[in-house]
Amino acid sequence: MSEAPIGAAAPKPAARPMSPYVTVWRWHLTMAVSIGHRATGVALYVGALILVGWAVSLAAGPGAYDLFRLVLGSILGKLVLIGITFSLFFHLANGVRHLVWDFGAGFQPKTADMTAVVVVAFAVIATLAVWVAAGMMGALA
Amino acid sequence: MSGYRTPLGRVRGLGAAKHGVGGFIAQRVSAAALVFLTLWGVFAGLHLARADYATAVVWLHAPANAILLALLIGVGVFHMRIGMAEIIVDYIERPTTKAALLTLNVFVAWLAGAIGVFSVLKVALSNGIY
Numbered sequence: 063m064s065e066a067p068i069g070a071a072a073p074k075p076a077a078r079p080m081s082p083y084v085t086v087w088r089w090h091l092t093m094a095v096s097i098g099h100r101a102t103g104v105a106l107y108v109g110a111l112i113l114v115g116w117a118v119s120l121a122a123g124p125g126a127y128d129l130f131r132l133v134l135g136s137i138l139g140k141l142v143l144i145g146i147t148f149s150l151f152f153h154l155a156n157g158v159r160h161l162v163w164d165f166g167a168g169f170q171p172k173t174a175d176m177t178a179v180v181v182v183a184f185a186v187i188a189t190l191a192v193w194v195a196a197g198m199m200g201a202l203a
Numbered sequence: 204m205s206g207y208r209t210p211l212g213r214v215r216g217l218g219a220a221k222h223g224v225g226g227f228i229a230q231r232v233s234a235a236a237l238v239f240l241t242l243w244g245v246f247a248g249l250h251l252a253r254a255d256y257a258t259a260v261v262w263l264h265a266p267a268n269a270i271l272l273a274l275l276i277g278v279g280v281f282h283m284r285i286g287m288a289e290i291i292v293d294y295i296e297r298p299t300t301k302a303a304l305l306t307l308n309v310f311v312a313w314l315a316g317a318i319g320v321f322s323v324l325k326v327a328l329s330n331g332i333y
Contacts, residue, residue: 103286110279113244114319117276120263121322124256150241157234164231192245201252 092171095178099156102149109146140202147192152185226285233282240275247272260326269327276319284312 087093112134119130133139159177162168168177196202216222247268251259263269287308295301 100290103283104290106279107283107287110276110283111315113279114276114315114322117272117319117322117326120256120259121325127256127259147245150245154238154241158238161231161234192249196249196252199249199253201249203253 091178092174095156095181098152099160102153102156105146105149106153109149112142112146144189144193148185148189151188152181155181155184226288230282230285230289233278233285236274236278237282240271240278243271244275263323263326266327269323273320273323276323277316280312280316280319284308287312 116130116134119126134143159168159181162177168174193202247262251262254262263272288305291301291304291308295304
């Protein structure tokens with residue numbers, strides 16, 4: 063190891079790679095799915111409170127229950143429920159992906175990319191399936 | 204000063220959450236349960252989507268439905284409390300803000316769980332429709 067003599071002017075550093083932070087980071091799938099896991103988790107926090115609200119309205123009686131159904135059945139209510147359905151299936155599939163990782167498997171970049179695609183595809187298809195099924199059952203009227 | 208402490212003793216409690224792997228394991232155990240509970244919840248939700256008050260009450264009178272819904276709410280708030288705490292310790296730096304949000308998170312989760320499970324039991328154990 064050679065050291066520069068004390069007092070010598072430090073050589074001008076070549077252009078160094080920037081430390082990665084979110085605004086200069088090229089987005090890629092595994093990163094987006096990782097952030098999506100947190101985002102959907104927060105959405106499901108709200109979803110859990112809505113589920114508790116349903117139980118409370120049922121316990122409160124017919125008036126409260128009908129009002130709750132009216133709110134959830136509105137356009138805005140349906141949009142929120144579609145978002146929560148997607149969040150549930152996304153968080154569920156990616157949660158299973160995390161559980162597999164906990165056993166030390168699936169970390170190879172190609173595998174991780176592939177399972178990320180599966181998570182997104184499953185979330186989209188399962189959400190569509192549930193809402194199409196709800197429509198066919200006449201639950202959306 | 205800490206020369207006699209073991210390496211393990213020196214690192215204990217230094218993580219962002221100031222504790223060990225308890226939350227990590229609890230998060231995964233509850234996740235495994237929620238895989239089944241939430242899938243059941245989706246089917247139940249589809250079944251109840253067009254149910255009026257009387258139908259929903261009859262549905263919740265079935266012991267299996269009441270038990271599974273109480274479990275879904277209870278395990279759900281348990282799991283979401285840990286997840287939200289993880290987000291708070293990751294992003295909030297100021298100790299007082301962090302402590303306040305962590306406390307609020309615990310209050311919201313336990314309150315929601317207590318209200319939800321009580322409501323389920325009130326309907327499930329009541330006599331008929333009132």
